[in-house]
Amino acid sequence: xxxxxxxxxxxxxxxxxxxxxxxxxxxxxxxxxxxxxxxxxxxxxxxxxxxxxxxxxxxxxxxxxxxxxxxxxxxxxxxxxxxxxxxxxxxxxxxxxxxxxxxxxxxxxxxxxxxxxxxxxxxxxxxxxxxxxxxxxxxxxxxxxxxxxxxxxxxxxxxxxxxxxxxxxxxxxxxxxxxxxxxxxxxxxxxxxxxxxxxxxxxxxxxxxxxxxxxxxxxxxxxxxxxx
Numbered sequence: 001x002x003x004x005x006x007x008x009x010x011x012x013x014x015x016x017x018x019x020x021x022x023x024x025x026x027x028x029x030x031x032x033x034x035x036x037x038x039x040x041x042x043x044x045x046x047x048x049x050x051x052x053x054x055x056x057x058x059x060x061x062x063x064x065x066x067x068x069x070x071x072x073x074x075x076x077x078x079x080x081x082x083x084x085x086x087x088x089x090x091x092x093x094x095x096x097x098x099x100x101x102x103x104x105x106x107x108x109x110x111x112x113x114x115x116x117x118x119x120x121x122x123x124x125x126x127x128x129x130x131x132x133x134x135x136x137x138x139x140x141x142x143x144x145x146x147x148x149x150x151x152x153x154x155x156x157x158x159x160x161x162x163x164x165x166x167x168x169x170x171x172x173x174x175x176x177x178x179x180x181x182x183x184x185x186x187x188x189x190x191x192x193x194x195x196x197x198x199x200x201x202x203x204x205x206x207x208x209x210x211x212x213x214x215x216x217x218x219x220x221x222x223x224x225x226x227x228x
Contacts, residue, residue: 002038003099007092010114011054014099017046022106025049026225028111028180029093029132031056032117036129043218048225049105051096053087053088060084061166062117064124067145070176079122093131105206109133109223111162115217116209123163123189134162136220139209148189159196163200164223165190166216170208 015037016025018064027049037052044050056062059069061084082225093110100107111134114122119140124147126135142148144167165186172183186202189210193200201223205216 004094005099005101007095009055010092012092012096013052014096015041015052016048016103016105020217021045024106025112026108026228027051027073027100028113028162028224029088030113030217031062031121033058033116033118036093040217040221043214044221047228049075050221051091058117058119062114062121062151064144064145065118065192066145070086081124082128086218089129089131091174111135111217113138113217113224115139115213120144120147123151126160126190127151127154130159132157133159134224135160136164136214136224138166138220139168140165140186142171142185142189143178144179148185150191151189161199162224163190163193163198163203164203166203166205166220168205168207168209173208
């Protein structure tokens with residue numbers, strides 16, 4: 001089943017499985033570049049509630065601070081993540097939770113998942129809010145300038161329990177100097193979170209950044225809700 005709503009300019013789809021007997025379920029929030037929420041949800045065990053948020057201003061709302069565009073056809077990354085996170089926590093999530101309550105579910109915990117730049121945003125969010133207990137960064141843009149330094153020099157939420165990282169094994173094979181560091185940086189960051197006592201896993205997939213996108217996201221979500 002799916003419930004749809006709009007909050008501000010965001011299109012939101014809430015997917016749930018009426019066949020699940022429990023009325024206490026985790027909720028996974030996902031910032032989507034495309035309208036692929038249904039595909040992702042169908043690739044999982046559906047033992048959770050999936051909230052897909054689209055019409056995201058990608059290079060503004062998913063970027064933590066300013067960075068000039070990487071390619072001529074691209075646009076600058078303007079660092080609107082804090083503003084969007086405030087909208088997510090204060091406006092979007094309360095409306096989503098009203099609907100979840102109205103359809104008869106209670107929430108055990110909330111998680112945040114993202115792919116590419118939204119994967120970066122998901123990790124960044126745990127430094128800015130205590131709302132999410134579990135985080136998945138699938139092929140996350142952890143090459144972003146100064147991000148690993150930021151992650152190690154600042155305190156993240158004490159509520160976070162689980163982190164999932166994944167990459168394609170060919171993502172590092174790029175002529176772009178920043179992006180070529182992605183594998184090293186992702187593994188380094190995962191090792192750091194392990195040293196902090198978190199349940200953190202790094203998983204490698206076949207292919208480059210654009211291969212099996214929905215399948216990679218589904219794998220990350222499965223890890224977040226594996227105990228449910």
